[in-house]
Amino acid sequence: MENYKKYDKLNYYLALFFSGIVYPFINLLLALVLKRLIDSGIARNVYELENAIFVCLLVCIFLAAAVFTSELTKNRFVNNFSKKYRRHIFNEIIASDLNEFSNNSTGDFLATMTNTVSTIEEKYIKSFFSIVSNSSLLLFSIIGMFMINWQLSIPVLIVSLVPIIVMSLLGGKMQAKQNLALTQQNAYVSKVKDAFSGFLVIKSFNIEKQISKEFQNGNDKRADSEFSLSELNNISGSISNFSGYLVFLVAYGLGMFMVINGNTSIGGVTAIVQLVNFIVMPLSKLGLEMNNKKAGLAASKTLNQLLEKVHNPVKDNSNYLKLNRFENEIKLTNVSFSYPQHDEAEKTVLSNINLQIEKGKKYALVGMSGSGKTTLLKLLMRYYKLTKDGNISIDSVNINNINLSSLYKLINIVQQDVYIFDNSLAYNIMLGKSFTDKELNYAINKAGLRKLVDGNSKGVDLNVGENGKALSGGQKQRISIARALIRKTPILLMDEATSSLDQKNTTAIENAILEIKDLTSIVVTHKLNPNLLQKYDAIIFMKDGTITEEGSYEELMKQKGDLYNLCSLTMIN
Ligand SMILES: Nc1ncnc2c1ncn2[C@@H]1O[C@H](COP(=O)(O)OP(=O)(O)O)[C@@H](O)[C@H]1O
Ligand SMILES: [Mg+2]
Numbered sequence: 406m407e408n409y410k411k412y413d414k415l416n417y418y419l420a421l422f423f424s425g426i427v428y429p430f431i432n433l434l435l436a437l438v439l440k441r442l443i444d445s446g447i448a449r450n451v452y453e454l455e456n457a458i459f460v461c462l463l464v465c466i467f468l469a470a471a472v473f474t475s476e477l478t479k480n481r482f483v484n485n486f487s488k489k490y491r492r493h494i495f496n497e498i499i500a501s502d503l504n505e506f507s508n509n510s511t512g513d514f515l516a517t518m519t520n521t522v523s524t525i526e527e528k529y530i531k532s533f534f535s536i537v538s539n540s541s542l543l544l545f546s547i548i549g550m551f552m553i554n555w556q557l558s559i560p561v562l563i564v565s566l567v568p569i570i571v572m573s574l575l576g577g578k579m580q581a582k583q584n585l586a587l588t589q590q591n592a593y594v595s596k597v598k599d600a601f602s603g604f605l606v607i608k609s610f611n612i613e614k615q616i617s618k619e620f621q622n623g624n625d626k627r628a629d630s631e632f633s634l635s636e637l638n639n640i641s642g643s644i645s646n647f648s649g650y651l652v653f654l655v656a657y658g659l660g661m662f663m664v665i666n667g668n669t670s671i672g673g674v675t676a677i678v679q680l681v682n683f684i685v686m687p688l689s690k691l692g693l694e695m696n697n698k699k700a701g702l703a704a705s706k707t708l709n710q711l712l713e714k715v716h717n718p719v720k721d722n723s724n725y726l727k728l729n730r731f732e733n734e735i736k737l738t739n740v741s742f743s744y745p746q747h748d749e750a751e752k753t754v755l756s757n758i759n760l761q762i763e764k765g766k767k768y769a770l771v772g773m774s775g776s777g778k779t780t781l782l783k784l785l786m787r788y789y790k791l792t793k794d795g796n797i798s799i800d801s802v803n804i805n806n807i808n809l810s811s812l813y814k815l816i817n818i819v820q821q822d823v824y825i826f827d828n829s830l831a832y833n834i835m836l837g838k839s840f841t842d843k844e845l846n847y848a849i850n851k852a853g854l855r856k857l858v859d860g861n862s863k864g865v866d867l868n869v870g871e872n873g874k875a876l877s878g879g880q881k882q883r884i885s886i887a888r889a890l891i892r893k894t895p896i897l898l899m900d901e902a903t904s905s906l907d908q909k910n911t912t913a914i915e916n917a918i919l920e921i922k923d924l925t926s927i928v929v930t931h932k933l934n935p936n937l938l939q940k941y942d943a944i945i946f947m948k949d950g951t952i953t954e955e956g957s958y959e960e961l962m963k964q965k966g967d968l969y970n971l972c973s974l975t976m977i978n
Pocket of ligand 1: 744754772773774775776777778779780781
């Protein structure tokens with residue numbers, strides 16, 4: 406269980422003090438002055454009565470002030486907790502390893518950030534304070550009752566124990582139902598999110614009916630699990646209610662017998678009944694709050710399990726080496742790789758790759774789809790760690806030992822799929838970092854975005870909409886190229902980054918990148934244009950996870966091997 410008080414210690418302890426000590430103590434005082442008030446009234450002592458009324462009024466004022474202060478400090482704690490806890494969870498998720506992140510559905514994370522966290526706030530935190538204040542109210546009231554008349558207090562207390570016993574019997578069942586309800590709720594959110602994100606697919610493939618059916622299925626399960634939980638809550642609530650009434654009956658009935666026998670005064674019975682209120686009410690609340698707390702605990706467990714799943718034990722910490730410059734070469738030695746698979750047998754995606762990438766040279770990576778090009782680039786980005794043999798190093802430093810943020814200052818990738826944020830064009834290029842206008846314009850020109858920028862009245866402030874709705878596929882790719890170029894990393898990887906552009910624009914962009922002096926680049930391309938291929942220092946040809954050929958365009962064409970065959974194939978097409 407996480408230590409929640411650390412999120413705002415001051416208000417946590419203040420709330421505990423006011424709700425756990427000050428309020429129950431004043432509440433006990435009220436019963437005692439009430440006894441004095443009634444007994445002096447029955448004794449017809451006006452002076453005493455006036456005195457008692459005045460003291461009673463004072464106590465009431467203090468009581469109200471104590472309730473106000475305990476609520477205030479509690480709400481302040483909840484407020485600060487909510488801010489900091491959600492930030493903490495968000496940061497944990499966002500810091501997670503890419504591989505672990507993609508093993509979970511985005512819907513799960515979304516549900517965690519909404520429902521699960523709300524449950525912890527609403528159920529766990531609030532019920533915690535309620536449990537504390539109600540149990541001390543209970544304790545103080547019991548002490549008060551025994552001070553007034555212990556013979557009457559004992560039978561009253563015994564009857565009030567009934568709901569506690571019932572709750573402890575139902576507790577386990579309740580937690581199981583709560584877990585189920587939460588799981589169903591999260592599954593429901595995932596389904597809805599999926600349906601709305603995949604709206605276009607649903608429409609184009611006419612699968613509204615199936616999707617609607619799946620939704621209804623998840624929706625029914627969610628509602629039914631909620632219902633079955635509320636049923637259990639209802640049963641335990643009713644039993645608590647009944648025993649509550651029973652306690653009153655015992656207190657009044659027995660109390661009146663004792664008055665007749667002269668064992669206590671009417672003021673004494675009234676004070677005990679007043680205090681019994683603060684035993685019955687807290688007891689029934691305690692039962693409910695215990696269940697709430699269990700629900701909160703279940704949510705907290707779910708959340709921690711998810712965090713554990715994404716938690717990367719080898720987080721990028723400052724113990725790792727910082728590499729500030731790229732001087733010589735990237736070297737891959739005997740690199741083999743398979744994707745971490747959860748169910749089936751592993752499939753080797755790369756096997757025994759040996760490659761040397763020299764500083765300032767331009768490489769084209771060519772091969773059929775599925776040959777492992779993207780995987781190779783991902784390994785260079787350390788999106789995945791090498792699981793089998795082999796080693797990748799930059800200037801003789803194993804990339805596993807390089808601090809990730811320093812690695813990404815050296816190396817950058819432009820991928821085929823581009824994520825565009827719902828923000829301006831400039832934001833999407835700079836991504837929250839500050840660059841000069843000169844740098845921004847350099848990137849815009851090189852990536853071929855000049856026409857888009859100049860062609861609209863807002864310029865770089867143009868809002869591109871949710872996931873770049875307002876842009877074409879080609880424009881999105883240009884943005885992602887600009888993103889990489891503005892950062893001026895010495896190594897640039899491009900993975901079919903121009904697949905949405907036509908031949909002319911592809912050539913323009915590839916030429917622009919070939920022109921950047923000192924830039925080391927590896928460009929995956931499937932548009933085999935001889936004029937362009939000739940400009941690369943080397944072409945690396947991949948087939949079934951291995952490198953089969955490496956050399957200049959002329960050399961490989963003369964060799965009449967894989968590249969030659971692939972080129973002649975695409976020429977025919
Ligand atoms: N995340 C993944 N999990 C499991 N297998 C994958 C994953 N990504 C790619 N693969 C598999 O790895 C092989 C190489 O894929 P990839 O590197 O994308 O090839 P290319 O980029 O050359 O088309 C393919 O057989 C593909 O099915
Ligand atoms: Mg690929």
